[in-house]
Amino acid sequence: MGGGQANATRQESVSCAPYAAVVTSEELVIRARGLTKAYGDFVAVDGIDFDVRRGESFGLLGPNGAGKSTTMRMIGGTLGRTAGELSVVGLDPETQGPQVRAHLGVVPQQDNLDDDLKVRENLIMYGRYFGLPRSYLVPKSAELLEFAQLTDKASARVDDLSGGMKRRLTIARGLVNEPEVLLLDEPTTGLDPQARHTLWDRLFRLKEAGVTLIVTTHFMDEAEQLCDRLIVIDKGTIMAEGSPAQLIRQYSTREVLELRFGSQRNAQVVAQLEGLAERIEVLPDRILLYSADGEATLERVSGAGLHPVTSLVRRSSLEDVFLRLTGRTLVD
Amino acid sequence: MSRELSPTQLAVERLARPRPAPGIWSGNMVAVLERGWQAIKTQNWGIIISGFFEPVLYLLAMGWGLGALVGEVEGPGGAKVSYAAYIAPAMLATSAMNGAIYDSTMNVFFKLNFGKLYQAMLQTSLGPLDVALGEIMLALFRGLLYAVAFLAVMAALGLATSWWALLMVPAAVLIAFGFAAVGMGVTSFAQRFQQLDLIMFAMLPMFLFSATLYPISVYPSAVQLFIQALPLWHGVELMRHLAVGHLTWATLGHATYFTAMTALGLWVTTVRMRKLFLR
Numbered sequence: 001m002g003g004g005q006a007n008a009t010r011q012e013s014v015s016c017a018p019y020a021a022v023v024t025s026e027e028l029v030i031r032a033r034g035l036t037k038a039y040g041d042f043v044a045v046d047g048i049d050f051d052v053r054r055g056e057s058f059g060l061l062g063p064n065g066a067g068k069s070t071t072m073r074m075i076g077g078t079l080g081r082t083a084g085e086l087s088v089v090g091l092d093p094e095t096q097g098p099q100v101r102a103h104l105g106v107v108p109q110q111d112n113l114d115d116d117l118k119v120r121e122n123l124i125m126y127g128r129y130f131g132l133p134r135s136y137l138v139p140k141s142a143e144l145l146e147f148a149q150l151t152d153k154a155s156a157r158v159d160d161l162s163g164g165m166k167r168r169l170t171i172a173r174g175l176v177n178e179p180e181v182l183l184l185d186e187p188t189t190g191l192d193p194q195a196r197h198t199l200w201d202r203l204f205r206l207k208e209a210g211v212t213l214i215v216t217t218h219f220m221d222e223a224e225q226l227c228d229r230l231i232v233i234d235k236g237t238i239m240a241e242g243s244p245a246q247l248i249r250q251y252s253t254r255e256v257l258e259l260r261f262g263s264q265r266n267a268q269v270v271a272q273l274e275g276l277a278e279r280i281e282v283l284p285d286r287i288l289l290y291s292a293d294g295e296a297t298l299e300r301v302s303g304a305g306l307h308p309v310t311s312l313v314r315r316s317s318l319e320d321v322f323l324r325l326t327g328r329t330l331v332d
Numbered sequence: 333m334s335r336e337l338s339p340t341q342l343a344v345e346r347l348a349r350p351r352p353a354p355g356i357w358s359g360n361m362v363a364v365l366e367r368g369w370q371a372i373k374t375q376n377w378g379i380i381i382s383g384f385f386e387p388v389l390y391l392l393a394m395g396w397g398l399g400a401l402v403g404e405v406e407g408p409g410g411a412k413v414s415y416a417a418y419i420a421p422a423m424l425a426t427s428a429m430n431g432a433i434y435d436s437t438m439n440v441f442f443k444l445n446f447g448k449l450y451q452a453m454l455q456t457s458l459g460p461l462d463v464a465l466g467e468i469m470l471a472l473f474r475g476l477l478y479a480v481a482f483l484a485v486m487a488a489l490g491l492a493t494s495w496w497a498l499l500m501v502p503a504a505v506l507i508a509f510g511f512a513a514v515g516m517g518v519t520s521f522a523q524r525f526q527q528l529d530l531i532m533f534a535m536l537p538m539f540l541f542s543a544t545l546y547p548i549s550v551y552p553s554a555v556q557l558f559i560q561a562l563p564l565w566h567g568v569e570l571m572r573h574l575a576v577g578h579l580t581w582a583t584l585g586h587a588t589y590f591t592a593m594t595a596l597g598l599w600v601t602t603v604r605m606r607k608l609f610l611r
Contacts, residue, residue: 076455078451078454095355096354097459098354099344099348099354101456102340102343102457106455108452110448112449112451112452116370116374125363125366129453129458131343131346132342133342136342177340177456177457178339178340179340
C-alpha cells in the first residue's frame, strides 16, 4: 500500500536519471530514508521514508503517539535519530543543527513563548537567536504583528493573550527569519472553531507566498484543509501516502451512511446490514456503511425493515481512510 | 548591511564561518545574554537583592556577634586579624559557590525539564553550547554584582586592609565559574530533582568544615588532606590571601585549582551536551 507508492516514487526518480539528481536536490527540502528513533525497546519512529518538495504543504496525519512530533524534532535537529538518513535543505540536522534551523520556522505543539518578555520583544529576541540585527528585526516585528493581527497587543504581556493569540504569535515568531520551511506541530489543537479558521487563513497566505509547510495533525479536517500531500502514520510506520483526495478515493468510497440504532442494538443489526454496502464498520456508538450513494443505501436499509434512531449521509473523509487502514478512529 | 541578503541567508552566512563544535555551537552566546538582561529588567528585583544579603547577614551574625567572644585570630602569614576580617573572605567564597551551584544545577534542570525557554532557544540557530555558556555567564554576572557589593560592605566595615582586596571580585567570578561549570556537568547526568538534592546536601558540610569559620589546623592531618582536596577550601584560602594582600605561590595554586575545575566542567558539559539538551 503505502510502501508501494513510496517505491513507485523512487523508481521514477531513478528512471529520470541523470536529470533526476539535479532536480531532486533542488526541489526536495526534506528527504528521509529508513528514519528511525528508538527509546530502548520502544520504537517511536520505525524506518519511515518520505520526501517533501519545495513549496508543497505536507502533512503527517496520525493519532497521538504515532511518532509525528518525534519526526518533527528530528527534522529540526533537536533530537538525534537512532538509524536512517535524513537530509533537510541538503544538510544533516544532527551534525549541522544551527545551519539547518536557520532555514526553518518551528511552531511546537505547546506554545513556548517567553513569559518574561513583552509580545513585540518575543519576536525581536527570537530573531536575535538567529543572529539577525535589530535594524532588520524592528520593522520585521511590526510586519509580523500585523500578519498575526496582534499590532494593538505589541506591548502586552504574553500571559494576557488568549489561546488563539498565543498561537498566532508563536507562528509569527517562527517566521522571523523568513524560513523556507515552516514546521507546524498540531497547529490548532486546543483552539475554538473561529480561532482555527483565522489560523488556517494565515497559513494559506504563507502557502501562497511559497513557504513549504509541514503540518502534523490528528484532525482530518485540518489535514484536508491544509495539506497538498500527506502520509498517514500509525505506531511509527507509514500506512499510506498521497493527496487527501487520492487517499479517500483509494481507501474509501465516495459517501458514508452513518446509522445509530442505540448502543444496545448496534451489534445485533450488523448481520442484517451485510451486503447492503461495500464495507461496514461497527463503532461503539454507530455503524458506518460505505457506498458510492449513501441515500440509496439508506433506502435499502429501510427496505430491509430496519429503522435506525438517526441516520446521516456524508462524504468520505480522511477519518474513514484512517479507520480503514488501522481499524481505529483518529480521535478516541 | 546589504539589503539583497534574505534573513535566512544572513544567518547562514554567519554560520558558514569556521568555528569549533558546529553541531552544538553557533557562536551566538551574546543573544542568550541579551535575553537574560531583557528578562532581568522586568523581573522582581527583590529576589536578586536577597542573594546579596545572605553573606552579609552571616558576616554580621558570626563576625560581629560571635567575633566579640573570639577576639583576634591568626590570619594568612601569621598576622593578627579580627574574627570578622577572618571569616569575611570565606563568606564571599561560599556565596560565590552557592549562587553558581544553584544556577547551574536546580535552575538549569528546571528550565530544561519544565520551563520552555531552552526549548524555544534550541529551535532557532542557537546550539546547546551557546545556551549553556550563556546561562553560566549570566550566573557569573550576577555573582559579579554580589561580589562588588559584598566587597563594598567589607571595606565600609574596615575588613579589607589591602588594595589587593579588589582582586577578590575577579576571584569570586573565577570561583563561581569553576562551580558553575562542574555543576552543569553534573546536571547533565541527573535524571530527577532528587539527585540534584544530593549536591545541595554536600554543600552545607563543605561550607561548615572548609576552614571557613576556624582554621584547618584543628583537624588531624588526614582530615586536613581531605578538606584540602575540596574546592571550597581553595576558594576560601584564595580570598583570605587577597583580603590582606598576602600573596604567595599558594595563592596562585588556589587560582589554578579553579581554572582546572572550570576547564574540566566545561569539557564534561560539552561532551554531555547532547544528553543534556537534546533528549
